[in-house]
Amino acid sequence: MNHADPIQRLILAFSRLPSVGEKTAARFTFYLLNRDQEVTEELSNALNALHSTVQFCSTCANLSAQDPCRFCASDKRDSSQICVVEDVSALMAIEKTGEYRGLYHVLHGVISPFEGIGPDDLKIAALLRRLQGHAKADSLSDMEVILATNPSVDGEATSLYLSELLKPFGVQVSRIASGVPMGSNLQYADQLSIAQALVRRRAL
């Protein structure tokens, strides 16, 4: 590889992205070479804008160009619900369903002893401060905190930890449902999801 060569340089830069190997990076590069320069420029400018304008929302720790972020700044969101997510991609996935109109809180990770990530490495203190701030204005008993960490080992453990921490505030604490995915086939579902679907079955 000749790194002074602009083509090789871009291939190398692309191949640092997750799950992008050298062949895919080369495909991206030659695609851009064959397109108008504008496509390349827009990608370059968007990359430049990323770190310079994105910051944590001081309320919910969402990543945004504004502080407060568009959820915390909106008067159309239900401020009696806070949905706690692991990261911004989970927030976006929930937002895309159109089912949720409350606020968010982004932890930026989960407690993971294996990876050496403890509660202090996450935005948990900010969540507690947020509830303490609320206590003065509204009644906390009307509030619901929905724990929407991933249904993984670390996500479940983090949810359990948070629920112990949040209950003393007198808020309602709930956990998103786990079970077999909608539209799936039991034959191909994993055993844990089927087991959850049975244990958490609801009366009809």
Add this chain to the structure above:
Amino acid sequence: MNHADPIQRLILAFSRLPSVGEKTAARFTFYLLNRDQEVTEELSNALNALHSTVQFCSTCANLSAQDPCRFCASDKRDSSQICVVEDVSALMAIEKTGEYRGLYHVLHGVISPFEGIGPDDLKIAALLRRLQGHAKADSLSDMEVILATNPSVDGEATSLYLSELLKPFGVQVSRIASGVPMGSNLQYADQLSIAQALVRRRAL
């Protein structure tokens, strides 16, 4: 989608790359957000350098920051061999084998009546000029032009067209071999490749 948002803007810019959907584009974006700013900057700078520094080599039409490109400028390459390829990614694939020490000529496409691409849309005239230039210095009968367009319908047709065009120059014209891929299993090989492997069989 809120396009003023820097995260959404980068996701949109990434999703214009081939085979990158919104989820992959989001994964790239959040990956970069979680890495040092340098990784993002290097990708942005490499993108900026692409169109501003890359040009056609005036000899072989390879894309390069230098003219002549590193192959045409090298005195270690065998100038009696010219390997004709469809595009720079094919050149790179051949170069990576380490088996070829001659020069290249990049067509930047193949003749494709279906897509309205004729001989004049490719770097064929430059290849003929190159041989005419050669005629003054060396003996053309010692030269070999290896046609390495892809073994597709258009690639085969382009090879055939080029061989008719090149033979009057008195150069040797050859075509890369087609057959079953090395290390493959006949059970899974396509019928055309097996047929080629039988027709092009060699005596041992």
